[in-house]
Amino acid sequence: MTTPENHGGPAAPDGRGEAVSARSGASARQMSGGSKPGASRSGLRPEWRYSLPLFILGASWGLQFTLLKIAGDSDLNELAILTIAMFLLACAYLVVMACKVIWFRPSLSHLWFFLISAFFGFVVPLGAVILVAEQLSAGLIVFFESLTPVLTVVIVLLVGTERLNAPRLASVTLGMIGVLLVLWPDLTSPGSARMESLLLALIIPLAYAIDGVYVAARWPSDLDAFQVVTGEAIAATVMLLPFFLWQSFSSFEAMAALAAPWLHAPWGWGQWAVLAFVPVSFLEVYLYFYLLKQAGAVFVSIGSFIALFGGIFWGMLLLGERHSATVWIAVLLVSCALYLANFRATRPGEAKTEPAVVRVSD
Known part of the structure; x- marks a missing residue:
């Protein structure tokens, strides 16, 4: 997702000084320069004052996927889950725009940007999460999503906007090894029921990576973060709504089957998970841009x-998930890959600077 987390996610700096979401996700063009803050009198870097909001950001980001896992595991229609979640999220963003009075008239270029970024930042990855929810644990879903920075490195290297160096090569290598560790048991077991879901889960980080690179390159300079994420959420809803309505009105029985779970009490865990997804995602988006503005992308x-x-923790806490030693080794490898993907080397004697932050309406 493109969030005020990514969309959907914590940011990783790219080589051009733009903040690219490590999830979905969301990317933002830098609007002004800035040097790395100095140490405080106590010796603690000023941005570490924001450790609690950062922790909440990461925890809420991981919680989103667990909530979608719960919804996808229920008997709710997959298209209904995604359409209703996006509609409610778009409404929440519109309320913020109304409160801030930051309405704008979108141009044709804005509309194309919203459609493309919404497709790769919302529709494809979140749809894939819901589709694989029955076969994969929340921890595995978050594991695959966390590969976004690694695949982002691969994409920028392929398109030639970044140069290959040792940290990036090591990041891609460790990420691939981590994925193979997770896939290997199913690759060596003919007829594995999970294999299709595991391969489909790889679409999640790929879509977020494409979205991050695209948004970083095409971010509208005349729009702020909430205007962009609102436009994307509305675009995602508009894309999904025709399919949802077509499925709903294809027959009376189909309409009744889609509407019944939402209109009749008591609600199950699936409906509550969809409803909870909206404020959790909104909080994540808000904290993402707040921290980006206050502390920088690094x-x-x-x-x-x-x-x-955090995503693995929520799966263990809410769903009672447990993971094998192989999965934990893969998680550690991907953690190293994330560090290397975010690694920015500086030349001897050159100051290391924070990427500039995005413009966020006050």
Whole structure:
């Protein structure tokens, strides 16, 4: 998702000084320059004052996928889950725009940007999460999503916007090894029921990586973060709504089957999970851009690690999930890959700077 987390996620700096979401996700063009803050009198870097919001950001990011896992595990229609979640999220963003009075008239280029970024930042990855929810644990879903920075490195290297160096090569290598460790038991077991879901789960980080690179390159300079994420949420809803309505009105029985779970009490865990997804995602988006503005993209990128372990924690706490030693080794390898993907080397004697932050309406 493109969030005020990614969309959907903690940011990883790219080589051009733009903040690219490590999830979905969301990317933002830098709006002004800035040097790395100095140490405080106590010796603690000023941005570490924001450690609690950063922890909440990572935890809420990981919780989103657990909530979608709960919804996808229920007997709710997958298209209904995604459409209703996006509609409610778009409404929440519109309320913020109304309160801030930051309405704008979108141009044709804005509309194309919203459609493309919504497709790769919301529709494809979140749809894939819901589809694999029955076969994969929440921890594994978050594991695959956490590969976004690694695949982002692969994409920028392929398109030639970044140069290959040792940290990036090591990041891609460790990420691939981590994925193979997770896939290997199913690859060596003919007829494995999970294999299709595991391969489908790889679409999640791929879509977020494409979205991050695209948004970083095409971010509208005349729009702020909430305007962009609102436009994306509305675009995602508009894309999904025709399919939802077509499925709903294809027959009376189909309409009744889709509407019944939402209109009749008591609600099950699936309906409540969809409803909870909206404020959790909104909080994540708000904290993402708040921290990006206050502490910089390098600090926010630490949230990638919190989100990875946070997602696994939520799955264990809420769903009673347990993971094998192989999965934990893969998680550690991907954690190293995340660090290397966010690694920015500086030449001897050159100051290391924070990427500039995005413009966020006050």
